Amino acid sequence: MKATNWILTAFLVFFTLTTGAAQTGSTDFMRSMGKMYVVVAVIVAVFIGLVLFLVVLDRRLTKIENQINDHG
């Protein structure tokens, strides 16, 4: 649970940073170099998504392990 919270927080921070940048007009960074950093942000988003999925699978396996331990 803790790991999911951490990743969700990191993701929300990333999202608010990019939206915040869009609102304050300092979009120069994201739009610099022919908007190359938009591609970077998209790849980071895909990576975070895959990691989140890994965390879900991790928790499911932990649950099974705990149950095995319970059954001795």
Next chain:
Amino acid sequence: MEKLIRQYWWKALGVLILLYVFVVGMLVPLKPGITLVAPSSAKTGQELILEIEGYNTNFDKAEDTLRMWLKMDNERSLAAKSIDVIGPRNARVAFNIPDYLPSSQRVQDFALVIDNPIDGASVRPNAVLITQDSIDPDQGIQQWVNENMTGLHEKQGITFPFRNILGETIRNTYFHVSLWLAMMIIFIAAMVYSIKYLRRLDNRYDYWASALTSVGLLLGGLGLLTGAIWAEYTWGKFWSWDIKQFTTLIALLIYMAYFVLRSAFPDEAQRARISAVYNIFAFIALIPLIYVLPRLTDSLHPGNGGNPALGGEDLDNTMRMVFYPAVIGWTLVSSWIASLLYRTSQIEEYLWDKWDEDDNYEK
């Protein structure tokens, strides 16, 4: 299938293909293009001086061979009077605009065409709007000093197309569009397993359908998310209720309900049968929502509102060499993740059955 999920070659293949997609998709440069032409409007009978900013251009190296035109239509174009090169990406160009244009429109749009042997030819459509004080096409034809654009060059080497507004984000084709196609393949596979389940009533098929559907949802969710980020910097808003954004969101919600439905049935056989039927219906709903409805009205997405999808300058042959591998790579890696989910549910089922038997034995 049981053997295949323990083999590594296809998982390694998927990872290698994605590695190729990342490297080539990020490193191949864009074709030279024109990012800025200022001012963007002018009047007739003046000397028009334009400030030009290029992208990936080599104006300084090609100074002596640099040529520019204002193009009105396929027959008429006006050559530049003089060109001052300021830097590799900046130049100042002067045009003599005649008193009358060979056009009966008050405001005529012109494309700017730049050509040199190093960068090849690049075009900015609707670069300048020229307003006529009075309209006289006959005078215009007489005054027009036409210079046909001949001997245009082609950029050498491997490049991706340069598109205004998109710029480098055209690379998102490999990290956004390909996700949707991979999602489609995964959902088709999930539907096939649901049909198989209904034919054979074998629980393993139900586990496959469930695993594939959750991976398909992951791909779809990432597709929406990456699309929103891309939209912010090209359409101006993360979410603009574009018809395709809207319909794909609905399609994903329908697929999310699949898992709500599954959790509502404690009985295994009942759960498997009803969710298999629901999965087939979800797929049947997905096709019109993604491929039919967005084409009926105007959309910000290319390939909608009557435009051909995935064609022309949006996906040229160089991009296809990265795009199709990207689809295959994402599909293989997603299948790998789905197989992990499937194996986990197999273990769960095995253990729970075993423990149930133990409990019964103890009683």
